[in-house]
Amino acid sequence: MSALRTFAASRTAIVLVVLVAFAARAGYTLWFGLDELDTPFNHMNNDGESYDYMTRNLLEHGNLGYRGEPSARRGPGYPLYLAAFYSTVGRNHALIRWFQLVIDSLAAAVVALTLGV
Numbered sequence: 001m002s003a004l005r006t007f008a009a010s011r012t013a014i015v016l017v018v019l020v021a022f023a024a025r026a027g028y029t030l031w032f033g034l035d036e037l038d039t040p041f042n043h044m045n046n047d048g049e050s051y052d053y054m055t056r057n058l059l060e061h062g063n064l065g066y067r068g069e070p071s072a073r074r075g076p077g078y079p080l081y082l083a084a085f086y087s088t089v090g091r092n093h094a095l096i097r098w099f100q101l102v103i104d105s106l107a108a109a110v111v112a113l114t115l116g117v
Contacts, residue, residue, distance in 0.1 A: 014109050021108035025101045048093075050074065055082040056091075 054074055058064050064079055065071035085096055 014112055017112040018105050018109045022101065022105040025104055029097055029101060051078055051082060052091075052093075054079045055086060058083050059086060 051074065053066060054064060054071075057066060057068065058079055061068045063070045064074075064076050066073070082096070085099070089095060
């Protein structure tokens with residue numbers, strides 16, 4: 001019986017972690033807007049624009065880079081992820097943000113499970 005209670009408490013904790021992670025991220029998204037390229041913090045580093053440009057370059061020219069030329073300025077993982085997303089559902093930054101919100105919330109569950117919650 002004790003093992004069953006421990007499992008139920010652990011499952012409840014994981015669900016709580018996912019819900020808190022989702023709520024925090026959703027709150028940020030709704031507060032600052034859905035467009036990744038138009039957040040109040042974008043002027044500091046231009047990451048969103050840079051990844052978007054690199055992804056469009058990959059789809060249009062077939063290489064990871066800028067202005068049709070390969071570049072190692074950014075790692076390939078996120079532009080490849082965006083390219084797959086753009087190819088399937090289009091260049092919709094709001095939808096990308098919500099999809100990432102779900103993935104990030106599930107990642108919080110993985111971290112909690114790894115820590116033995």
